[in-house]
Amino acid sequence: MSNEKSNDEMVLQKKLDRIQRIFIVLSGKGGVGKSTVAVNLALSLSLRGFRTGILDVDIHGPSVPKLLGLIGKRVGVYNEEIMPIEVHANLKVVSMGLLLDGNEQAVIWRGPLKANVIREFVQNVAWGDLDCLVVDCPPGTGDEPLSVAQLLGGKGSAIIVTTPQQVATIDVEKCITFCRQLNLPIAGIIENMSGFVCPHCGKEVDIFSTGGGVKLAESYGIPFLGTIPLDPDIVKSGDEERPYMYFYSKTKTAERFDEIVDKVAGFEKPGVDVARKDVASGSSVDSHPQVQDNGKEVAMKFAVPTYQRKLCAHFGHCEAFALIDTDSEGKIVNENYVTPPPHEPGVLPAWLSQQGVNCIIAGGMGSRAQQLFAQQGVRVVTGAQGEDPREVVEQYLKGTLQTGANTCDH
Numbered sequence: 001m002s003n004e005k006s007n008d009e010m011v012l013q014k015k016l017d018r019i020q021r022i023f024i025v026l027s028g029k030g031g032v033g034k035s036t037v038a039v040n041l042a043l044s045l046s047l048r049g050f051r052t053g054i055l056d057v058d059i060h061g062p063s064v065p066k067l068l069g070l071i072g073k074r075v076g077v078y079n080e081e082i083m084p085i086e087v088h089a090n091l092k093v094v095s096m097g098l099l100l101d102g103n104e105q106a107v108i109w110r111g112p113l114k115a116n117v118i119r120e121f122v123q124n125v126a127w128g129d130l131d132c133l134v135v136d137c138p139p140g141t142g143d144e145p146l147s148v149a150q151l152l153g154g155k156g157s158a159i160i161v162t163t164p165q166q167v168a169t170i171d172v173e174k175c176i177t178f179c180r181q182l183n184l185p186i187a188g189i190i191e192n193m194s195g196f197v198c199p200h201c202g203k204e205v206d207i208f209s210t211g212g213g214v215k216l217a218e219s220y221g222i223p224f225l226g227t228i229p230l231d232p233d234i235v236k237s238g239d240e241e242r243p244y245m246y247f248y249s250k251t252k253t254a255e256r257f258d259e260i261v262d263k264v265a266g267f268e269k270p271g272v273d274v275a276r277k278d279v280a281s282g283s284s285v286d287s288h289p290q291v292q293d294n295g296k297e298v299a300m301k302f303a304v305p306t307y308q309r310k311l312c313a314h315f316g317h318c319e320a321f322a323l324i325d326t327d328s329e330g331k332i333v334n335e336n337y338v339t340p341p342p343h344e345p346g347v348l349p350a351w352l353s354q355q356g357v358n359c360i361i362a363g364g365m366g367s368r369a370q371q372l373f374a375q376q377g378v379r380v381v382t383g384a385q386g387e388d389p390r391e392v393v394e395q396y397l398k399g400t401l402q403t404g405a406n407t408c409d410h
């Protein structure tokens with residue numbers, strides 16, 4: 001028995017060794033936007049190139065799948081390990097909501113069992129190498145946050161989310177005391193729903209008194225990370241299951257999330273260079289096209305827009321995408337054709353990212369779509385010439401793909 005236990009400890013330690021930082025997102029009370037903040041911070045981290053994981057340990061009311069548009073998806077199991085859902089190349093997600101059969105299914109588990117599940121979510125999940133793991137805890141300071149802090153606290157720091165109404169309450173104080181008692185460092189406090197973004201003029205108005213978060217942080221000697229306004233688009237994106245930082249990436253609120261990420265992680269170099277530079281400069285083929293992970297080439301998923309199974313000039317109005325997988329040696333291992341959702345601005349970049357695509361090879365693509373892909377860390381090659389999608393990918397990997405002007409740049 002004790003051997004089994006020490007074996008378990010070793011497996012857990014090995015997993016933790018591959019995760020650089022862990023942010024444990026806590027709140028004193030439900031409904032303050034903790035999950036919203038956790039998901040959008042994770043999105044912001046992943047979009048700037050950090051290899052990020054989201055672990056939703058809210059066993060009774062997981063909301064992360066909905067916020068990421070993953071309702072109905074299920075994690076797979078391979079070699080006895082849970083395979084997280086990959087929202088895009090840099091973002092992996094595990095949640096009880098991605099394990100259960102029915103969305104409505106109630107989970108009646110007590111303390112020790114919950115602690116086991118949380119351990120399983122780290123120990124038996126193929127997280128791989130992560131720069132950051134964001135853990136979304138249920139509200140309060142009950143069993144789950146306690147297990148998370150005990151299990152991951154050594155590498156973790158807490159991010160406490162509150163609202164202007166909650167800031168001075170005993171619940172927030174309890175949260176701070178909880179971290180201190182467990183020696184869990186506090187990365188800082190975020191004041192969510194602070195001020196209101198007018199949907200008509202876009203201006204921010206202070207409807208409740210704000211600034212309590214700064215004072216609270218000062219009085220406890222902990223960092224204040226920033227405010228997120230009450231923004232109707234956040235509610236809308238949640239209801240529509242469209243991840244906010246994808247679909248509203250150019251908004252003032254999105255900037256706030258980015259600024260918070262600057263404070264908690266911004267000055268470190270992301271572990272994966274997902275070649276945003278290619279997209280930004282509009283250049284196409286570089287001399288070393290394979291995505292690298294710490295110098296090692298990794299498997300890739302390409303998408304090529306097609307019409308009648310041939311490369312088609314316009315990315316946005318293609319009939320189907322050829323999705324082509326390569327292994328870490330650049331060999332094609334899978335090819336299939338998928339029909340995209342109806343053309344609408346912003347939809348294809350998010351959808352292709354959700355398919356796990358990390359490189360698009362197209363004849364032409366509008367600059368807005370290129371920007372969206374850049375934000376999601378997806379490489380884009382435009383002006384590709386040729387017909388057979390498979391050959392196009394092979395030529396790209398060999399560095400012999402002929403490219404001309406972006407054939408459709410409107």
Ligand code: ADP
Nearest residue numbers: 030031032033034035036229230231234235238
């Ligand atoms: P918690 O995890 O604290 O229970 P959620 O993240 O589930 O809270 O958010 C609760 C509700 O508040 C959701 O409907 C969400 O869309 C909304 N919400 C969260 N943050 C904001 C915000 N800054 N502006 C507007 N609505 C928000």
